Amino acid sequence: MAISRRHPAALFAVLAVALGTTGAAYAAVSAQAAPKATVASATQVDQGKQLFLEGCSSCHGMAAQGSSDGPSLIGVGSAAVDFQVGSGRMPMAGPGIQAVARKTQYNTSEIAALAAYVASLGPGPSIPTAEMVNTSGADLAMGGELFRTNCAQCHSASAKGGALSQGRWAPSLMNSNNKDVYEAMVSGPQSMPVFSDKTITPSEKKDIMLYLSELQKNESPGGFSLGRLGAVTEGLFIFVGGMAALMIVAVWIGARAR
């Protein structure tokens, strides 16, 4: 038969080609997703200023100097804007304990313009280049250590998120891409601390991103993960699932006895 005569190496060849193209495509896409932090053109800054005056100045002030409704944005850098606006947190819907991530209100070039404008106001962390979020060659185990030391107390070791005080919360990181993670670390949104390149070096940031993408695969060698919420769901399960099943059997055996 034709199938049995196929050379065993063929499978590997196909795999290699598939992996190669996927890798190349991924590189191309992620390069696009993270625009190069080139020097912004003057027109871009002007466009950004216009957008800012329309959409943001009511809270952040006409010159982004801040007001009672929002903090000053001078020196927060383009990374903060890209993170906040890209995740739909800004413009903030209204007063609340924590800005909620919603549908993004601006398109990619508008976000870039807003970011360029804010970056022009004072030096601050900028949007990472594709190189800065490329995790090939990063250290997975190191990433795990760093994640558990710096992030797990808020986002939980399984990256499922957790509660903070007064109704604030650290969100689940199961859908964050590398750029989000990088920008969150350098800008420290809301109750999250800033992890500057001094506290966590650029290469360590890559380790963390790699570890997070490992967690995001959501592999669960032990079977259903029960939402990875730990002992609370396990405890509920033993009563609602386990004890209930055994008691039904007990009632059934008891009923046979009559």
Place this chain on the structure above:
Amino acid sequence: MSTTSSQSVSNPPATKGGAAAVYIDERLASSNFTKRLLDKVFPDHWSFMLGEIALYSFIILLLSGTYLTLWFKPSMTEIIYNGSYMPLKGVKMSEAYSSTLDISFDVRGGLLLRQIHHWAALFFVAAVSVHLLRVFFTGAFRKPREINWVIGTLLLVLAILEGFAGYSLPDDLLSGTGLRIAEGIMQAIPLVGTYLAMFLFGGEFPGTDFIPRLYSIHILLVPGILLALVTVHLIMVFYQKHTQFAGPGRTESNVVGYRLFPVYMAKAGGFFFIVFGITTLIAALVTINPVWMYGPYTPSQVTAGSQPDWYIGWLDGAVRLTPNWETNAFGHTISWNLLIPALIIPGIMFTALGLYPWIEAWVTGDKREHHLLDRPRNAPTRTGLGVLALTFYLILWISGGNDILATAFHLSINQITWSFRVLLFVAPPLAFVVTKRICLGLQRRDNDKLLHGYETGRVLRLPHGEFIEVHEPISTHAAAVILGKEDIAPLALEAAIDENGVRNPKAKKNATRARLSSWFYSDNVATPTDEELKAALEHQAHALHEAQEHSGAIEGH
């Protein structure tokens, strides 16, 4: 099975089994004992199988635990992990943690056995707890079973301790965090606390001594005591005979049920395999305690959503609810924030639990033996008290997951904490009142059924146009169950001065007791007397007859 007695030596038994029985009989003189054993009668009710679930999960724990001991290394020696779980490769960790990872990823069947062991542990404590509830709510703890109740309480405490010890062994981030809290609680004990913790941990936390020590406790000491106590517990059930619910032919002085052999044994054996099967099924399908995700324990790390196993949850919840109270006295700090929730409250709860049979007997003045169980509705005050305690426990338990609640429902953790603080004091008394009302309502309904029969759902039209629903007398079985209720009068108030004008020195104490006893019993609904019942039954028969006659008349038209 042969029931051959020792005389049968002269005429040898026909079968091999018979021969074996004779062999054993002759050496152990056990034939009488064996025969009595096998003829022992056990009553049947599904709720009597809860203790069995506890027993079987204990056996599963012993078996699966033994397998784990073959691979687990209770050592705090630091090594570099080099197993097959990539995200931890090259990480420094204790041998305890690394061997747990090895069991999970590199030992054949290891992960399944680990999960069987942990799920069985959750099952064990759950079954023990529900079994306790059934014993409580049916009044099975009353004389002469008080001692067995105390043994049961000890078993519960030991089961919880055993679970906590096991949970702490792998030295992952969660178990280390739990131990850290346990150490804090130990240190909170005034005067001796710090020394106690130093002694147990062999120095500063975490140290290298504690895990090996905990290991001996977990695999030897506590299981040994558990095994011994379970044996005593079962022997006592055996000798005191199992209680039974009231029913036709069941009295305080007999036991109606199946012989131990063969019916009861077949059922119990079958049930063992069902418990084992369901535990294995769950373990094969559902993850429990994925230690690889938490990483090795380091005092500098902690994860959000750190939760203990469910049976420790109520203690964790109590700690979370207690405000941050501390007093400084004589250069010592007394940490009420740990002392109250982790030592005083559980201390009171377990003491009250263990002493409950005596407390109730004192209040009711009931010193008689009881072999017939109460239906929970027929002891409304006890049932109410049980639900009160259960509500208190449940609120503490839910508070242990306050952060998960906050995340899941987007609530403020501070508001949740405050609500539960209020609920902890308001909800239990409310639960008591509501439960008691429900019980009394059910008693009235029972009496109704007895006196007026049950509603058949058949509606008849009488000749003059009226509609009536046909009632029929309930079955003799149902009637016997209802009539099994005992009406007990509260203790009478003794006169403070007797007829001779002498002051009764015990009058004051007795007055309190009489008041308590009347609180316990007084609003019970009286069961119909024999005469009332007879009259009612005659009336029922008459009404039924009349209804049938009329319906005949209608049909005749």
